[in-house]
Amino acid sequence: MILPFIIIIPLLAAFLITLISGEKDNWAIVLSILAVLSLLILALFSFFTTGDETFIYEMSGWKIPLTICLVQDALSSFMLVIVNLIALTSLMFSISYIRQYSSPWMYYALFMLLITGMNGVIATGDIFNLFVFMEIALFAAYALVAFGSKAEEYEAAFKYAVMGSISSTLILLGVGILYASTSTLTMANIAAELQTVNSQVTYWVAAIFLAGFGLKSAIMPFHAWLPDAHSSAPAPISSMLSGVLIKALGVYAIIRIFYNIFGAPAVFLTLFMVLGSISIIVASYLALGQWDLKRLLAYSSISQIGFILLGLGIGTKLAILGAVFHILNHAIFKSLLFYNAGAVELALGTRDLRKMGNLKGAMPVTTGTSMIATLSVAGLPPFNGFFSKLIIIIAAVQANHIVYAIIAVIGSLLTLAYFIKAQRYGFHGETEITEFRQTISLGMKSAMIILAVLCIVTSLLIIPGIRELTLDPVVTVIMNKTGYIQAVLGR
Amino acid sequence: MKQRDGMTLIVKTVTRISVWLILLYGIYIILHGHLSPGGGFAGGVIIALALLNVMLAYGRQFIDRWVNIGFLHDLESSSAALFLAMGILGMAVGGGFLANFISQGKLFSLLSAGTIPLLNIIISIKVSMGLFVVVWTLSVFHLDKGGKEE
Numbered sequence: 001m002i003l004p005f006i007i008i009i010p011l012l013a014a015f016l017i018t019l020i021s022g023e024k025d026n027w028a029i030v031l032s033i034l035a036v037l038s039l040l041i042l043a044l045f046s047f048f049t050t051g052d053e054t055f056i057y058e059m060s061g062w063k064i065p066l067t068i069c070l071v072q073d074a075l076s077s078f079m080l081v082i083v084n085l086i087a088l089t090s091l092m093f094s095i096s097y098i099r100q101y102s103s104p105w106m107y108y109a110l111f112m113l114l115i116t117g118m119n120g121v122i123a124t125g126d127i128f129n130l131f132v133f134m135e136i137a138l139f140a141a142y143a144l145v146a147f148g149s150k151a152e153e154y155e156a157a158f159k160y161a162v163m164g165s166i167s168s169t170l171i172l173l174g175v176g177i178l179y180a181s182t183s184t185l186t187m188a189n190i191a192a193e194l195q196t197v198n199s200q201v202t203y204w205v206a207a208i209f210l211a212g213f214g215l216k217s218a219i220m221p222f223h224a225w226l227p228d229a230h231s232s233a234p235a236p237i238s239s240m241l242s243g244v245l246i247k248a249l250g251v252y253a254i255i256r257i258f259y260n261i262f263g264a265p266a267v268f269l270t271l272f273m274v275l276g277s278i279s280i281i282v283a284s285y286l287a288l289g290q291w292d293l294k295r296l297l298a299y300s301s302i303s304q305i306g307f308i309l310l311g312l313g314i315g316t317k318l319a320i321l322g323a324v325f326h327i328l329n330h331a332i333f334k335s336l337l338f339y340n341a342g343a344v345e346l347a348l349g350t351r352d353l354r355k356m357g358n359l360k361g362a363m364p365v366t367t368g369t370s371m372i373a374t375l376s377v378a379g380l381p382p383f384n385g386f387f388s389k390l391i392i393i394i395a396a397v398q399a400n401h402i403v404y405a406i407i408a409v410i411g412s413l414l415t416l417a418y419f420i421k422a423q424r425y426g427f428h429g430e431t432e433i434t435e436f437r438q439t440i441s442l443g444m445k446s447a448m449i450i451l452a453v454l455c456i457v458t459s460l461l462i463i464p465g466i467r468e469l470t471l472d473p474v475v476t477v478i479m480n481k482t483g484y485i486q487a488v489l490g491r
Numbered sequence: 492m493k494q495r496d497g498m499t500l501i502v503k504t505v506t507r508i509s510v511w512l513i514l515l516y517g518i519y520i521i522l523h524g525h526l527s528p529g530g531g532f533a534g535g536v537i538i539a540l541a542l543l544n545v546m547l548a549y550g551r552q553f554i555d556r557w558v559n560i561g562f563l564h565d566l567e568s569s570s571a572a573l574f575l576a577m578g579i580l581g582m583a584v585g586g587g588f589l590a591n592f593i594s595q596g597k598l599f600s601l602l603s604a605g606t607i608p609l610l611n612i613i614i615s616i617k618v619s620m621g622l623f624v625v626v627w628t629l630s631v632f633h634l635d636k637g638g639k640e641e
Binding site for chain 2: 015
């Protein structure tokens with residue numbers, strides 16, 4: 001049974017790193033790379049062996065509903081693969097990047113805690129346990145955002161902590177109401193009990209959760225913390241936060257709770273579509289005006305989350321496929337873009353697009369991979385972003401949501417516009433840059449190249465034969481809605 | 492120890508006597524965690540408070556002279572690792588992560604409830620050391636920001 005190890009390995013690594021690390025970070029690097037590599041292997045193994053099945057792990061040898069259970073189905077395995085894949089490249093990027101700060105070993109310990117939290121949120125089948133793991137991930141994230149110890153980083157981390165605490169309080173309130181009305185914390189049991197409880201409870205709790213998890217995933221009215229936090233964090237952490245944290249804590253939790261527990265009430269699907277389209281358009285406009293490269297990327301994350309939410313809101317099989325595919329794609333290209341921004345920041349000492357220039361000759365890997373990532377996020381064929389956006393737009397048209405389809409198209413064009421701006425000023429500008437503070441190490445280059453290759457390779461997932469093995473089981477779990485009850489409880 | 496470190500003689504004398512009582516109470520709470528309200532977390536907080544009491548009364552320099560903070564830090568990390576080890580042991584012996592694999596003994600006797608007292612002790616180390624190191628770090632942080640050592 002591999003499920004508990006998904007949580008044990010990074011947690012053990014975190015504490016061992018604090019135990020054995022001295023001033024140097026060599027052991028911390030070895031331990032964390034080993035831990036994440038084994039996690040990725042476990043996640044890939046579980047993804048390719050799970051299929052349409054659901055595996056349950058009951059802690060302490062007790063039985064559901066007395067125990068905390070871990071649930072492994074196609075959706076959770078899929079998310080685990082994304083988290084640990086991005087974590088591995090992020091670690092490769094971190095090795096030389098993070099040495100510019102003091103006590104780098106602390107970074108690795110916090111990084112492992114961040115992964116523990118996210119893996120825990122994804123693997124757990126218990127709603128209070130989900131809250132606890134979410135807090136673990138968030139506290140590690142607060143500390144990591146402030147890791148550079150500059151005033152603006154502390155400010156961003158503090159803002160993130162305040163808003164994160166508000167949303168966590170809302171979520172805890174929702175969990176409390178659910179527990180009061182169903183007398184259980186196991187998600188499958190809650191889903192089963194809710195069918196007999198007054199439907200008012202579902203709507204109230206769902207509204208609270210929408211605000212709580214909406215803040216975690218930075219949907220438009222709840223997004224204020226994200227541009228600060230994601231642009232102030234060290235680049236590998238920005239990529240973890242933007243690439244996977246908002247998805248594991250936000251989108252994944254929304255899918256699990258709204259689809260698998262509440263059975264996707266129609267009014268909330270409409271809300272998803274409305275909030276998603278607001279996020280797409282408004283965040284794109286805000287991104288257009290940014291001159292700070294990482295801030296631009298952060299606003300872009302909000303807009304891309306909008307696409308995912310729009311897909312979830314449309315709710316047809318095709319739309320869910322698009323949303324699920326976009327979760328994977330966005331994790332890959334947004335992490336890559338943040339690595340590019342980090343590499344440029346390391347080399348030039350600035351994030352301001354106006355102070356950058358022609359980097360084509362001096363930083364060929366960074367410029368080349370950033371071009372690939374840009375084409376992916378802007379949705380140009382044959383890169384992965386094109387297919388997921390196309391699926392979402394086609395699904396919107398098929399479901400007779402023409403307005404939303406048009407919004408998605410406009411959002412896609414705006415995405416292209418602000419990324420052309422980033423490319424034009426940031427990487428292909430007129431000024432010839434001759435002075436560099438630091439060279440880009442092999443680890444950073446290989447992290448960027450791996451993700452750039454994945455930007456193209458993951459488009460293959462759309463080929464029917466491959467899709468049936470990879471994305472379709474995930475869509476089945478989501479479309480199955482409260483079939484989750486049967487899958488987990490076996491009745 | 493200079494007289495101007497920490498608080499007045501009255502506070503120091505009271506602390507010298509009361510800290511042992513507080514520690515004893517903390518240990519009582521930890522050891523009876525499986526029998527009465529309390530447990531590792533509550534007891535750990537009480538123990539941390541006893542240590543903080545000393546720090547407040549005698550000043551941070553006193554703590555720096557007598558206590559190796561690095562060791563407390565290691566103690567904290569290793570207790571967390573130990574907790575995980577207990578969990579994995581439960582997996583190896585008794586069917587699930589953190590399974591209670593030791594005989595549960597007689598109800599309401601001090602040595603009963605299998606692994607739970609052990610886990611309580613581990614948690615208490617983690618909590619007490621963690622809380623103490625956090626507050627100690629906060630007092631050091633004050634110096635970083637340009638405050639003067641008194």
